[in-house]
Amino acid sequence: MAKERSLRIAHLYPELLNLYGDSGNMLVLRKRLEWRQMACHVDEVHVGQLPSLAHADIVFVGGGSDREQRIVCDSLQSARTELAAFVEDGGVLVAVCGGYQLLGHSYTMGDEEVKGLSLVDLYTTRGSPRLVGNVVVKSRISSQPIVGYENHGGRTHLGAGVEPLGKVLGGYGNNGESGEEGCLYKNVLGTYVHGPLLPKNPGVADWILSRALERKYGDAELEPLDDTEELAANQYCAELYTQH
Numbered sequence: 188m189a190k191e192r193s194l195r196i197a198h199l200y201p202e203l204l205n206l207y208g209d210s211g212n213m214l215v216l217r218k219r220l221e222w223r224q225m226a227c228h229v230d231e232v233h234v235g236q237l238p239s240l241a242h243a244d245i246v247f248v249g250g251g252s253d254r255e256q257r258i259v260c261d262s263l264q265s266a267r268t269e270l271a272a273f274v275e276d277g278g279v280l281v282a283v284c285g286g287y288q289l290l291g292h293s294y295t296m297g298d299e300e301v302k303g304l305s306l307v308d309l310y311t312t313r314g315s316p317r318l319v320g321n322v323v324v325k326s327r328i329s330s331q332p333i334v335g336y337e338n339h340g341g342r343t344h345l346g347a348g349v350e351p352l353g354k355v356l357g358g359y360g361n362n363g364e365s366g367e368e369g370c371l372y373k374n375v376l377g378t379y380v381h382g383p384l385l386p387k388n389p390g391v392a393d394w395i396l397s398r399a400l401e402r403k404y405g406d407a408e409l410e411p412l413d414d415t416e417e418l419a420a421n422q423y424c425a426e427l428y429t430q431h
């Protein structure tokens with residue numbers, strides 16, 4: 188019998204960073220493990236607590252408003268050393284929108300600068316108007332286009348060595364000008380895509396799971412699932428969101 192496998196997720200600040208259903212991503216990761224006879228443990232980390240990453244396989248940070256980002260900033264700074272060690276060791280970190288912005292060096296709003304974690308070489312400034320609407324992205328990590336919803340004032344700029352998550356086919360992405368969306372660095376995935384991200388993007392969910400299983404067990408293989416409904420939803424959105 189195959190060795191029993193399981194993954195542990197640290198979900199940072201779910202009470203503050205849960206825009207547009209971002210916490211729903213936890214349900215998708217859990218179900219896609221359970222459907223394959225693997226267990227999933229989710230440890231919620233609240234503001235003021237420090238995440239213990241010694242046993243974490245995946246860290247998830249959702250999006251939030253500027254106000255909420257200011258609140259989590261201090262908490263995040265106290266976790267910086269541990270998070271940086273986790274990332275450099277190949278830990279899987281998924282961050283959406285406000286969480287994505289905090290992976291970088293800074294988020295500047297006029298005269299005010301919210302310090303980021305500098306886990307990935309990128310920075311964000313707030314611009315006008317907000318970039319709002321449906322988004323479609325072509326990415327090497329998923330055989331389907333990535334579809335979802337974005338709503339951000341921030342314009343994110345990637346450092347020279349940072350790979351984008353993908354190319355924008357519809358919507359704005361990182362800053363509305365580069366034609367790029369999100370970032371990939373080691374096993375870090377940053378993106379503006381809410382929705383939540385994973386229910387309509389099974390390829391992204393399985394990329395996250397296989398990266399974590401590879402690091403933990405040296406085996407990234409995942410049994411295929413019947414994704415008929417997820418793929419139909421994905422295709423419907425991809426077609427609708429790329430119509431002009």
Ligand code: GLN
Nearest residue numbers: 250251253284285340341
């Ligand atoms: N506060 C950030 C911005 O507006 C992030 C918003 C979000 O997470 N959707 O750019």
